[in-house]
Amino acid sequence: MLLKAFSLPVPPWHRFFVRHAALVLLAVVAVGCTSDQVHESALYKEISLPPGKLEQHGIGFITPSTVTGLEQDTQNLAFIFAKVLREERPDIRVVSLPETLSAVNRAGIADEYKGMYTDYRDTGIFKRESLRRIGEVTGVRYLVQLKLSSFGQQSRGRFSLLGLRLFQTKEASVRLFLQIWDSQAGTIVWEGSEELNYAWDTSREKPVTFRLVVEEVARNLIGKLPRADANAEAADAG
Numbered sequence: 489m490l491l492k493a494f495s496l497p498v499p500p501w502h503r504f505f506v507r508h509a510a511l512v513l514l515a516v517v518a519v520g521c522t523s524d525q526v527h528e529s530a531l532y533k534e535i536s537l538p539p540g541k542l543e544q545h546g547i548g549f550i551t552p553s554t555v556t557g558l559e560q561d562t563q564n565l566a567f568i569f570a571k572v573l574r575e576e577r578p579d580i581r582v583v584s585l586p587e588t589l590s591a592v593n594r595a596g597i598a599d600e601y602k603g604m605y606t607d608y609r610d611t612g613i614f615k616r617e618s619l620r621r622i623g624e625v626t627g628v629r630y631l632v633q634l635k636l637s638s639f640g641q642q643s644r645g646r647f648s649l650l651g652l653r654l655f656q657t658k659e660a661s662v663r664l665f666l667q668i669w670d671s672q673a674g675t676i677v678w679e680g681s682e683e684l685n686y687a688w689d690t691s692r693e694k695p696v697t698f699r700l701v702v703e704e705v706a707r708n709l710i711g712k713l714p715r716a717d718a719n720a721e722a723a724d725a726g
Contacts (some may be wrong), residue, residue: 493674525619525687526704532680532712537630537668540716545629547668548583550622551605552634561698565636565664568699572706577713583626591625616674623671630677635665641695659687660696664705 504512527557549570552562566585574582594603603658604618614633623629641660661684668678681704 519673524586526684528682528684528704528708530682530712531681532709533678534714535677535679536670536675537677537714539649539714542577542580542630542713543716544648546581546583546627547630547632548588548622548626548628549632549634550586550588551585552636553605553608554636555638558636558639561639562634564698565634565702568702569632569666569706569710572703573710576707576710579716581628583628583642588622592622595621595625597621597625601722612712614669614674619669619671619674631669631671633667633669635667637663639663639698639701657687658694658696659685660698661685662698662701662705664702664709666709678713682708682711684708 536712545683549566552565556563563585570582570584573580592598600618600621604614608614619631622631639660641658663681663683665681666679667676669675670677684701684705686701686704
């Protein structure tokens with residue numbers, strides 16, 4: 489006896505689920521998985537750093553300072569800034585933090601370097617004699633001091649289906665302060681600060697990293713440093 493072919497009825501909720509799941513997946517593909525949003529606020533002041541001086545005398549990084557809990561990020565902070573500075577301003581000789589620390593140790597002034605930071609924490613001032621010695625052993629006149637005031641990351645769900653988060657907003661925020669000191673005069677010649685919030689809507693687990701936000705801030709602040717060719721362009725325009 490032949491068995492008659494039969495099919496079970498499809499529940500209405502099944503059709504609804506399949507249709508809407510397909511629409512959501514198509515939306516994910518269409519959006520391309522990410523959408524970036526950057527909000528920044530930068531301030532800077534040229535105190536006594538004429539165009540051409542950085543190119544002429546070079547610049548070096550000294551140990552950044554930070555608030556309690558972010559000490560592990562200071563080495564990475566200086567590394568990223570030095571990397572971006574070399575990329576953005578190949579006309580300037582850049583001495584990285586490891587090179588500065590090595591030169592300080594070779595010259596036998598590590599204790600003085602440590603004492604300089606002890607005084608700085610209490611007064612906000614680097615002693616002129618200490619700056620001068622660091623400038624001499626590194627071969628540059630200008631020294632960069634970075635301060636990491638805050639850094640944070642978070643993730644928020646934006647869209648979910650049947651308990652699954654299909655879209656999330658990944659965020660990171662950072663607040664930085666940068667000073668350039670003249671090691672010969674013992675004075676601050678340039679300073680700038682920036683607060684940046686970086687967010688993207690994504691279907692992936694990839695976070696907004698410390699490196700990403702710091703590179704963005706570094707490019708912004710470094711782009712505001714004086715250039716020797718700025719005077720030449722102004723003269724040509726006149």
